[in-house]
Amino acid sequence: MINTYLELSLLIDLVASVCFSLIFALIKIPRSDYSRGLCTSKQFLSGSFAAIAAVLWFTLYHRDVTDFPRFATLMMLVVTAVSAVVMSYSLISLLDDKFMGRDLFLINVIIIAALGIALARVYLHGHLMATKVLTGIFVAAHVLQCVYHILRFNTIYVRSRKRFKDYYDEDDDRRIRWIRFCYIIMMLTDMFILVYMGFYLLFQRELIIVVYVLFYSLFMLYFSSNYISFLSSHKILLDAFAHETLDITSRQPARRVRDKNKEARKGQAGLYASQDEAREKEFKRISKALSNWVAEKRFREYDKSRDEIAGQLNTTKEMLQLYFSVCVGEDFRSWRTALRIEDAKKLLLEDRKASTNVIAEICGFSDRSNFHRQFSHIVGCSPKEWRESEGHPENLS
16 A cells, blocks of 8 residues: 555656656747856756656556665655755755856766665666665765855855845845745755665554655655746846846946047046046036935835946935945945935824835835845834834833
8 A cells, every 4th residue: 555655656756757857948038248157057957956857757667676665765866866965965055056057966966866776786686785776875975075066056145145235235135035945945845865775674664654745745846836936036136146247247448448548538537637626526426316216215225236326416326335334334235225214203103004024125125135234224113113102212111
């Protein structure tokens, strides 16, 4: 009876992996210099699901083998190991396609594939001692690869969060938080099969492998749905992740132009009495533009890059940063956040029927938790307490 349930659960995983492989293969992404990482990530995910389907088909093909639950457990170990390597590389490539070389990735895949094939062969030929030895080697290699990929992923994730925040000047990284969460779930799923193997050897409970196989199909569904939904807003992240590459590329011809027009620049510099005078003139113009920008409440807009905001003010992002450093004494992000909070304070008292979530979105906060955190940090109380105290939180007992 247990074999029937196990075969059915493996068949469900097989169908799911084939479907996801085809879906990822058929999804079209416009090719450009900065979408290369996403294309690479998508292609490897499609290949990963295809490899999973192949292993599951191989497992079902040998369903008449002695102690099929044990064989299925070993093959699920191979499935999780293959998916861990490929999905790790895929998610890392999504954040930065140059961070992890393909040569190293191929070496990891070859190691896991070779050990997986050897493990299946020795088990099917009935070599129990060789199976135990190879299982130990396979588990050790898998754990080492997981540790390595976790460290690499954490490094690039921290770097990508900083790049995202710097590019959009927003304290909002929720758009890439799912990547880390999916990665954690993937690693926990991989570790669970190791725990189960020990449990199976000690207590011989075969039903758990059925539960695990079904759980793995849910994991594939969760991962794929998050990834596909991400594709609809991928440009927001790609702009931020690829900004440095594009910026360097766009500046290279500019350098050549500047080199050719060096003398012309010197002549233009003479139009100003001094660099300080030119800077002060630019600062006054930025100050006036900022006043109009605030009056129009454009600080409510989010998902705007530094370049876009500087363009609204008819200046450059470097000059805008210099202005805030010299004249304001704080960075643009903190200054704009304070404006948003002041705006929210007024709206909370003026429109008491509106929910804090609606007010947060109106004022430019796309994430509720970020709004509450920033409001509490600047005002000293929560939005609810501010509204209940009529704008006098010090009266709260």
